[in-house]
Amino acid sequence: MNKRLLRVLSSSDIILEVLDARFPDLTRIPAIERYAKKKGKGLIFVLNKVDLVPKEYAENWKKLLQKEAPTVFVSTKKRWGTRILRKTIRGLTEKRPLYVGIVGYPNVGKSSLVNVLVGRHAAGVSPKPGFTRGEQLLKLSKGVYLVDTPGVVDSKDETLLLLVGGKDPSRAKHPELAAHVLLTNLHAMGELPFKDLEEYAQHKGFLMKGGEPDTRRAAIDLIRRFQRGEIGKSYEWMKELKV
Ligand SMILES: Nc1nc2c(ncn2[C@@H]2O[C@H](COP(=O)(O)OP(=O)(O)OP(=O)(O)O)[C@@H](O)[C@H]2O)c(=O)[nH]1
Ligand SMILES: [Mg+2]
Incomplete structure (x- = not known):
């Protein structure tokens, strides 16, 4: 504390x-x-x-x-x-x-x-x-x-903090993990058509210089939309995240 x-x-x-x-x-x-x-x-x-x-x-x-x-x-x-x-x-x-x-x-x-x-x-x-x-x-x-x-209260668990809206994803060290958990679950519930961050990045046109999907940018965008309540209608799946 x-x-x-x-x-x-x-x-x-x-x-x-x-x-x-x-x-x-x-x-x-x-x-x-x-x-x-x-x-x-x-x-x-x-x-x-x-x-x-x-x-x-x-x-x-x-x-x-x-x-x-x-x-x-x-x-x-x-x-x-x-x-x-x-x-x-x-x-x-x-x-x-x-x-x-x-x-x-x-x-x-x-x-x-x-x-x-x-x-x-x-x-x-x-x-x-x-x-x-x-x-x-x-x-x-x-x-x-x-x-x-x-x-x-600050949690040391960055992924959890990102998903419960307690941290700005652009300041996260590894937003990809939280975004991956989020995307996988929303996809499984049929709330998002994308099966991974690459697909989401491509859909959004988030590409790096060589044309590779920018997964960090995609992760930040996805988490931010979830934090704002724009995507994700149910939260039951989050119970599994409890340590
Ligand atoms: N939809 C909704 N948003 C809320 C509600 N209460 C607060 N918010 C939003 O949640 C965000 C955080 O609100 P704050 O009051 O700053 O939260 P805090 O706990 O003081 O945050 P820290 O000072 O960073 O610890 C803001 O964007 C608020 O607009 C609510 O009842 N409903
Ligand atoms: Mg405050």
């Missing part, structure tokens, strides 16, 4: 673990959940980006996750679920002042969540001593404060 993450965790009574509703299990962070349990901190699963999945899919995940911690659907994009989330936070404990921290993988929507939760009340207040700039507390409601810098 990095320092910022530890700071967010240790200064919070309640931890909002933001998960991507498309692949909740792959964006869970066991180390954080263990920490929360050990320190007696409240944990809430926030399934963000529910606008990108069918209702039934989200409901199935909720049923499973709910057994471990309160689970709330959110779409910061559509502004769904924020009222229920506030209510869930308030209902978890009577403790006031109550400090709430947000953690999660890169790109799951932590900053967006801060913005929708705080909204126009966004004012940096610091009732807690020792908070420096950028680590102020934002008022959520009476006596409830949000630690304003989310804690980011």
Whole structure:
């Protein structure tokens, strides 16, 4: 765990673990959940980006996750679920002042969540001593404060990070592996006609000087389209990626 993450965790009574509703299990962070349990901190699963999945899919995940911690659907994009989330936070404990921290993988929507939760009340207040700039507390409601810098978890598994949208593919060392896994699965489900990256590169006209297919460029393009939700309608196959 990095320092910022530890700071967010240790200064919070309640931890909002933001998960991507498309692949909740792959964006869970066991180390954080263990920490929360050990320190007696409240944990809430926030399934963000529910606008990108069918209702039934989200409901199935909720049923499973709910057994471990309160689970709330959110779409910061559509502004769904924020009222229920506030209510869930308030209902978890009577403790006031109550400090709430947000953690999660890169790109799951932590900053967006801060913005929708705080909204126009966004004012940096610091009732807690020792908070420096950028680590102020934002008022959520009476006596409830949000630690304003989310804690980011970085996975060392680049392929997984690329597929769950936690890394910009153009900055990846080896985007081809993730793209290969993605393409193979989408092809098997009949969602893409191309059987390998070469074919995809050729189709896109991504060629190198000698006319060879540019598979790196093809991989970056394919992963980017998947991250944006332009391709890939089901995510069940991703369960296999869990280590
Ligand atoms: N479709 C959809 N996209 C969302 C939603 N919430 C956030 N996003 C998009 O997801 C991307 C990442 O959002 P951020 O709020 O920056 O995510 P973050 O977790 O703070 O990311 P890092 O700061 O990089 O760790 C942005 O492109 C958002 O527009 C949502 O509910 N639905
Ligand atoms: Mg952010």
